[in-house]
Amino acid sequence: xxxxxxxxxxxxxxxxxxxxxxxxxxxxxxxxxxxxxxxxxxxxxxxxxxxxxxxxxxxxxxxxxxxxxxxxxxxxxxxxxxxxxxxxxxxxxxxxxxxxxxxxxxxxxxxxxxxxxxxxxxxxxxxxxxxxxxxxxxxxxxxxxxxxxxxxxxxxxxxxxxxxxxxxxxxxxxxxxxxxxxxxxxxxxxxxxxxxxxxxxxxxxxxxxxxxxxxxxxxxxxxxxxxxxxxxxxxxxxxxxxxxxxxxxxxxxxxxxxxxxxxxxxxxxxxxxxxxxxxxxxxxxxxxxxxxxxxxxxxxxxxxxxxxxxxxxxxxxxxxxxxxxxxxxxxxxxxxxxxxxxxxxx
Numbered sequence: 001x002x003x004x005x006x007x008x009x010x011x012x013x014x015x016x017x018x019x020x021x022x023x024x025x026x027x028x029x030x031x032x033x034x035x036x037x038x039x040x041x042x043x044x045x046x047x048x049x050x051x052x053x054x055x056x057x058x059x060x061x062x063x064x065x066x067x068x069x070x071x072x073x074x075x076x077x078x079x080x081x082x083x084x085x086x087x088x089x090x091x092x093x094x095x096x097x098x099x100x101x102x103x104x105x106x107x108x109x110x111x112x113x114x115x116x117x118x119x120x121x122x123x124x125x126x127x128x129x130x131x132x133x134x135x136x137x138x139x140x141x142x143x144x145x146x147x148x149x150x151x152x153x154x155x156x157x158x159x160x161x162x163x164x165x166x167x168x169x170x171x172x173x174x175x176x177x178x179x180x181x182x183x184x185x186x187x188x189x190x191x192x193x194x195x196x197x198x199x200x201x202x203x204x205x206x207x208x209x210x211x212x213x214x215x216x217x218x219x220x221x222x223x224x225x226x227x228x229x230x231x232x233x234x235x236x237x238x239x240x241x242x243x244x245x246x247x248x249x250x251x252x253x254x255x256x257x258x259x260x261x262x263x264x265x266x267x268x269x270x271x272x273x274x275x276x277x278x279x280x281x282x283x284x285x286x287x288x289x290x291x292x293x294x295x296x297x298x299x300x301x302x303x304x305x306x307x308x309x310x311x312x313x314x315x316x317x318x319x320x321x322x323x324x325x326x327x328x329x330x331x332x333x334x335x336x337x338x339x340x341x342x343x344x345x346x
Contacts, residue, residue, distance in 0.1 A: 003041070003068070004039060004041055004042045004045065004068070004069045006098060006101070006102045006105075007102050008037070008039055008042055009042075009069060009070070009074075009098060010095055010098035010099045010102055011095075012033055012037070012042070012046075013074075013091050013094055013095040013098065014091075014092070014095035014099070015033055016029055016030070016033060016091055017088050017089075017091035017092040017094075017095055018092075019032070019033075020087060020088040020091065021088040021092070026053065026059065026087075027050055027053055027054065030046055030049060030050050030053070031050060033046060034046040034047055034050065042069070045066050045069050048062075048065070048066070049062040049063055049066070052065065058079070058082055059078050059082060059087070060075050060076075060078040060079035060082055063075055063078060071239065072235055072238070072239075073218065073221075073222065073235050073239060074094060074098075076222065076227050076231060076235060077090050077093070077094045077221070077222065077225045077227065078090065078091070078094070080225045080226035080227050081225065081226075083226070084226050090225050090226075093221055093224065093225055094221070094225070096221075097217060097218070097221040100217060100297075100301065101214065101217070101218075104210060104213060104214065104301065104304060107304060107305065107308055108206070108207075108210055108304070108308070110308075111206070111308045111311050111312060114312065114315065114316065114319070115315050115319055118319040118320070118322075118323060119319075121323070122322070122323050122326065122327070125327055126326060126327065126330070127162065129327070129330055129331075130155075130158055130159045130162040130163075130330075131159070131162055131163060131166070133334075134155060134156060134158075134159035134330075134334065135159060135163070137156075137334045138156050138159065141337050144337075144341055146337050146341050147337075148337055149333075149336050149337065151329070151332070151333035151336060152333045152334060152336055152337055154333065155330050155333045155334060180193070187243065190243040191243040191244065191247065193243075194242045194243045194244050195244055198242075198244060198271065202307075202310060202311050202314050202315075203311060205307055205310075206304065206307040206308065206310075206311050207242065208271060209300050209303045209304050209307050210300075210304050211240060211241065211242045211244075211245045211271065212245075212271070212272060212273075212276055212296070212300050213297050213300035213301050213303075213304055214239070214240065214241060215236055215240055215245055215249065216276070216293040216294075216296040216297040216300065217293070217294070217297035217301075218235070218236045218239055219232050219233065219236045219289075219290075219293055220289075220290045220291075220293030220294045220297060221290075222235060222236065223289055223290040223293070224290035224294075229256060229262075229289075230253060230256060230257060233249055233250070233252055233253040233256065233262070234250075234253060236249055237249035237250045237253065242271075244269060244270075244271045245269070245271050247269065248265055248266055248268070248269030248271055248272070249266075251265035251268070251269070252264075252265040252266055261281065261284055262280055262284060263277050263278075263280045263281040263284065266280060275296075276296055279292045279293075279295065279296050280292065280293070280296075
């Protein structure tokens, strides 16, 4: 089945909440949404949900059968909304959460796109120069018999290495990707990689702020919707997207289950700033945890925007400089003997 985008799901839930709030029946509202959606895959999912509702299932049970479209967070919130008789309110809150989460992810992906594009241009350009352009110069220099300066010999040696062992380099690249994928599939590997990423200047700060924003908004939405704090922490940990934050949240869950507080394990993890820990602590003490978490999430959404601007401002000149040094340096190195040849002729 074709993948259904998170944006489609967010819009669907927003429209469903509006229709239910206006007094339309649930099955009729879903039928309208099924007819107007452009995605054939999503239309089929909605029709199956309608069929399950007509068979006597609750909405939460019906959407639980489609975990690729409706994650566990959505299922638990819908179940809490049905139990409380406030499905329209919960769906509105859920759609707001999904929209903000989608916007946050889009911003982070947009920030990563530029350096990825520069790398995507630099690597093929360097490979083409080394494999096809440099050998032409090498042949010309050999026939002329001119002495080659050090930079030129270095580039020619790199060209020979690429021509002779390109298959080994390609294999090493593929092996590196497979090893990373293997590491990401295990808890310990994810923990090592995520700790490394969080330690990278500028990028680590962005990832930390994005993780905190996702954690606080997810937990705030679940708690405000009536999901128990233990279930909320469990769901939040699984949707954290970062193993360091996942482990800290699970320790907080164990702490709550033992009768202690959430704040302690969050502070010990090092992934959360003292301000976040303090606001969580105050929220626990005052019984307004969801409000405090929402304030933190709003603050860190703005911080992510600022961090993205800093990252783009820092990465852009660095990537351009690297591209200029690598490609420009190779070109200059190959023209040095040409200048010597011109001087000899002169």
